[in-house]
Amino acid sequence: MRLGLVIDLDTCVGCHACATACKQWNTSGTTGPLADYRPYGENPSGVWFNRIRHYEVGDYPNNKTINFPMSCMHCDDADCVTVCPTGASYKRKEDGVVLVDQTKCMGCNYCSWACPYGARELDRESGTMKKCTLCIDRIYDETLDPVDRQPACVITCPAHARYFGDFDNPDSEVSKLVRDRAGMKLMPELGYNPTNTYLPPRLTRPVPTDDVRRKDLVSSVKEWVNRAVAR
Numbered sequence: 001m002r003l004g005l006v007i008d009l010d011t012c013v014g015c016h017a018c019a020t021a022c023k024q025w026n027t028s029g030t031t032g033p034l035a036d037y038r039p040y041g042e043n044p045s046g047v048w049f050n051r052i053r054h055y056e057v058g059d060y061p062n063n064k065t066i067n068f069p070m071s072c073m074h075c076d077d078a079d080c081v082t083v084c085p086t087g088a089s090y091k092r093k094e095d096g097v098v099l100v101d102q103t104k105c106m107g108c109n110y111c112s113w114a115c116p117y118g119a120r121e122l123d124r125e126s127g128t129m130k131k132c133t134l135c136i137d138r139i140y141d142e143t144l145d146p147v148d149r150q151p152a153c154v155i156t157c158p159a160h161a162r163y164f165g166d167f168d169n170p171d172s173e174v175s176k177l178v179r180d181r182a183g184m185k186l187m188p189e190l191g192y193n194p195t196n197t198y199l200p201p202r203l204t205r206p207v208p209t210d211d212v213r214r215k216d217l218v219s220s221v222k223e224w225v226n227r228a229v230a231r
């Protein structure tokens with residue numbers, strides 16, 4: 001089994017609901033509080049597992065905003081695991097989820113330097129590394145309804161831009177989406193073999209604006225009369 005997320009860049013509206021739900025759920029979850037620094041002061045900051053980047057592509061009038069959520073990719077060949085000197089960073093054999101054992105982490109930062117996706121954050125209050133857990137404490141919780149055994153970010157997304165499932169199962173929703181929509185991995189050339197996959201934004205048809213001229217009422221009426229007479 002290889003669990004992970006599919007994120008649809010065509011429908012993500014960049015609302016940050018997934019990031020907020022992630023922080024809320026995981027602050028009270030297995031990794032413990034996610035620190036906030038100066039929450040009500042100047043330059044507030046904090047630990048987030050999921051952050052949304054915003055990119056502007058193309059030139060006006062053919063430009064477009066792409067909202068790009070990023071969290072741990074749960075890579076198959078994760079260097080964050082191999083560089084960890086204490087064995088705190090590990091990848092589960094049974095489902096491919098990459099986790100950090102908070103009791104073994106000494107906060108040396110090696111894993112965050114190894115991760116090309118910026119997925120790891122040092123929690124300065126606990127002195128340990130924090131990262132997306134794929135909501136491990138939700139997805140296996142048998143006290144929840146099966147429909148709720150999904151990551152908080154997936155359940156919360158109002159645009160339904162996020163999907164969770166098993167990439168090893170060719171019939172899963174995530175596998176079908178990746179096949180049907182030509183899903184792409186982020187920076188595959190680095191060789192980390194990320195599990196999370198992005199559905200690329202579909203092409204938009206640009207609306208020409210250079211030659212738009214509003215016709216005056218007289219010429220519109222004349223045009224209509226001419227068309228009517230010609231019939």
Ligand code: SF4
Pocket residue numbers: 018021022023025026049050071131132133134135151152153154
């Ligand atoms: S899967 Fe869970 S921990 Fe990971 S980004 Fe989504 S909400 Fe956060």
Ligand code: SF4
Pocket residue numbers: 011012013014015016017018019052067069156157158159160161162
């Ligand atoms: S909640 Fe959904 S639409 Fe909003 S930023 Fe996250 S992925 Fe995008």
